[in-house]
Amino acid sequence: MIEFRSVSKRFPDGTLAVDDFSIVIPSRQTTVFVGSSGSGKTTLLRMINRMVDPTAGQVVIDGDDVAKENPVQLRRRIGYVMQNGGLLPHRRIVDNVATVPVLRGVPRGEAREHALELLDTVGLDRSLATKYPRQLSGGQQQRVGVARALAADPNILLMDEPFGAVDPIVRLELQRELKRLQKDLDKTVVFVTHDIDEAFALADQVVIFRTGGIVAQVGTPSEVLGNPADEFVASFIGADRGQRQLHLEPRNPETGQVMVVDASGRPAGLLSDDESRASTGAASPS
Numbered sequence: 001m002i003e004f005r006s007v008s009k010r011f012p013d014g015t016l017a018v019d020d021f022s023i024v025i026p027s028r029q030t031t032v033f034v035g036s037s038g039s040g041k042t043t044l045l046r047m048i049n050r051m052v053d054p055t056a057g058q059v060v061i062d063g064d065d066v067a068k069e070n071p072v073q074l075r076r077r078i079g080y081v082m083q084n085g086g087l088l089p090h091r092r093i094v095d096n097v098a099t100v101p102v103l104r105g106v107p108r109g110e111a112r113e114h115a116l117e118l119l120d121t122v123g124l125d126r127s128l129a130t131k132y133p134r135q136l137s138g139g140q141q142q143r144v145g146v147a148r149a150l151a152a153d154p155n156i157l158l159m160d161e162p163f164g165a166v167d168p169i170v171r172l173e174l175q176r177e178l179k180r181l182q183k184d185l186d187k188t189v190v191f192v193t194h195d196i197d198e199a200f201a202l203a204d205q206v207v208i209f210r211t212g213g214i215v216a217q218v219g220t221p222s223e224v225l226g227n228p229a230d231e232f233v234a235s236f237i238g239a240d241r242g243q244r245q246l247h248l249e250p251r252n253p254e255t256g257q258v259m260v261v262d263a264s265g266r267p268a269g270l271l272s273d274d275e276s277r278a279s280t281g282a283a284s285p286s
């Protein structure tokens with residue numbers, strides 16, 4: 001569990017990025033920080049691995065104040081994935097993934113073997129291992145970034161807009177992959193995004209920020225969607241403009257199949273056969 005206890009951050013130029021922020025981030029779940037630009041999300045994320053130190057308050061991991069930890073050692077046991085992948089351009093993919101284990105003293109051959117297994121884990125072909133980052137697509141580079149963050153087998157994975165720079169289709173694929181990984185690996189994931197749809201897709205717990213690191217609402221996606229705390233949240237999630245309203249349309253009158261349609265008339269999905277029958281009052285086939 002990660003706890004932020006009354007944390008504030010004022011940068012040397014006087015900017016108050018975070019003001020008295022407190023929250024508990026449960027272990028083995030995905031918590032997503034979402035909010036407009038400049039609301040302090042990245043600053044908070046970086047406090048967890050001491051890339052930023054708070055000016056007041058504490059960040060506590062499993063009961064230990066991170067301020068007492070050596071920042072370099074802390075960073076080597078917390079995975080960090082950033083928007084551009086952050087790969088070292090002059091190193092082959094396999095060595096990018098093996099960087100931290102080698103720094104921690106794992107023999108190079110062993111670290112490379114494990115790196116190949118991690119390429120499998122994130123859905124990349126092992127033939128990419130000998131290539132350089134520039135030879136990979138944006139989506140592939142992001143997967144390498146995730147593999148590299150997993151290489152030290154961290155309990156905590158910090159992800160700062162990791163899928164922000166890839167096209168929407170690849171982005172959906174990466175989101176799906178992250179959900180699969182999370183089910184298998186059981187990490188505590190803290191994920192930063194601007195995108196409320198991405199937040200709803202990934203989060204067990206979503207934290208919606210206003211400017212100044214001020215929390216507008218914390219809850220599960222269904223709590224936030226079902227009961228926005230105020231007008232700011234309603235507007236941020238699009239509930240005020242009817243964007244989240246779905247309705248049902250019969251698709252095929254003969255089979256009774258029902259389609260779910262969003263406010264702009266776009267199909268959002270299909271109801272299962274059982275639910276379609278329930279919604280139209282049709283009897284089950286015997």
Ligand SMILES: Nc1ncnc2c1ncn2[C@@H]1O[C@H](COP(=O)(O)OP(=O)(O)OP(=O)(O)O)[C@@H](O)[C@H]1O
Nearest residue numbers: 011013015016017036037038039040041042043044
């Ligand atoms: N090193 C710094 N020095 C001064 N001000 C900073 C520094 N880093 C961030 N800030 C300011 O702190 C505030 C919060 O920044 P932060 O990057 O945490 O926001 P964010 O919510 O992650 O934004 P974005 O979504 O655009 O990345 C902003 O006003 C930003 O300009």
